[in-house]
Amino acid sequence: MNIIQIYKRFPTEKDCVEYLEHVRWNGIPQCPYCNSRRTTSLPKESRHHCNRCNTSFAVTVGTIFHNTKLDLQKWFLALVLILNAKQDISARQLGRDLEVTKDTAWRMSLKIRDALTQKQSELLSGVVEMDETYIGGKPRKGKKYDDDDKLIRGRGTKKVSVFGRRE
Ligand SMILES: [Zn+2]
Known part of the structure; x- marks a missing residue:
């Protein structure tokens, strides 16, 4: 995808969350802490409550987007910019493109590059x-x-x- 396609496909935070939920859970949320699928949606916060271990969680738990203060759309754009760049994109350039500080852009690219090279970054799920x-x-x-x-x-x-x- 290019930047325009990202903007069209994911115009809001909700679209990004729904996409991640689809990719990760295929429609049935699963608690990342106890693996239970007995959950209740908390749509206002884009989170889910686990009825088994009584915690709430977002789809971003255990991913590079966990605890981010940035819009997911910016993360998606950062992914596209980094993946599509012919050469390594500088933190300064990424910051300008995403309208974030150079330091933020640097941390984002570090996490993204790390995730791209990491083979075992996912949490184990199901029966472990x-x-x-x-x-x-x-x-x-x-x-x-x-x-x-x-x-x-x-x-x-x-x-x-x-x-x-x-x-
Ligand atoms: Zn749970």
């Missing part, structure tokens, strides 16, 4: 399992494994800890 274990051999007979006299198991051992998570 995780477990940890400690890898390494048993102490040889007559030798102490750790510095003190007892064999330490689990946390505190000198074995290598391995942590896995799966969506």
Whole structure:
């Protein structure tokens, strides 16, 4: 998309939120904290209330738009400007284009570039399992494994800890 198309497609904040909600949840909001889909819409604030863990959340939780004070339209425009630029666009130029300060533009481009290179930026969702274990051999007979006299198991051992998570 180019800038004109962004303006036409996302004229208001609401259009941006609806688009993100569609992409992220496909119409059924899901609590990012407990994964419940039992939610109530709070349309005035563009947020949702989770009836299970009793928190409220916006579609931007866990994304680069989380806690932003800027309009989402500016973020969308920033994305387009950065993605469509033949060379790296400077913070000064981005600031002029978006009518934000150079510092704000710099922070935005940092977040956007970071997200574009990050492969695991999304929160895990659905059923998530995780477990940890400690890898390494048993102490040889007559030798102490750790510095003190007892064999330490689990946390505190000198074995290598391995942590896995799966969506
Ligand atoms: Zn919840």
